Amino acid sequence: AQTVTQSQPEMSVQEAETVTLSCTYDTSESNYYLFWYKQPPSRQMILVIRQEAYKQQNATENRFSVNFQKAAKSFSLKISDSQLGDTAMYFCAFRLSNSGYALNFGKGTSLLVTP
């Protein structure tokens, strides 16, 4: 079974600063995907960034980037130039890549961006 652990229940960052959210996972498989999802208050979950395990290059999407350490089974999310709209729950998720498997989610990190 695959497990996802997010050890930071809550984090806070000031506008324009950089913050890093941590995620570790456990699997014996070699082919998988890792995701960060954002869930704003009372709004639906949206995909922030995706990383394929076979790719060594870290994924980047505008202000969002990941640090993927496959050997350490670590997948952190860095948010640069934080904006008030980044305030949300952030979930790290794992999925096997062979087919349409469901996502295994961590418990989430609540991020508050302050002025």
Add this chain to the structure above:
Amino acid sequence: EAGVAQSPRYKIIEKRQSVAFWCNPISGHATLYWYQQILGQGPKLLIQFQNNGVVDDSQLPKDRFSAERLKGVDSTLKIQPAKLEDSAVYLCASSNPRLLSYEQYFGPGTRLTVT
């Protein structure tokens, strides 16, 4: 492209009553997922459909929960009878299995309160 639709958005019922949730996935998405998100936790898969067939329902409490996707499009999740611990947000997601990434798109969720 219209997103994943869910209704109702909110529901309050008393324990031992019945309730049903509806989901309409993105057009053309053959795979549909129902997740349960209890407050303070990440979403947990209840059931996954591929067209109108069940792929995974191993975490569905079958003594009280049921789900169907009769024509391979819309889906209904039912709880009968409800318990206090069923209070949660029920998320529906869909994905296109033709895409290697199997990216999942989430609906807004139905927030269920059982009193």
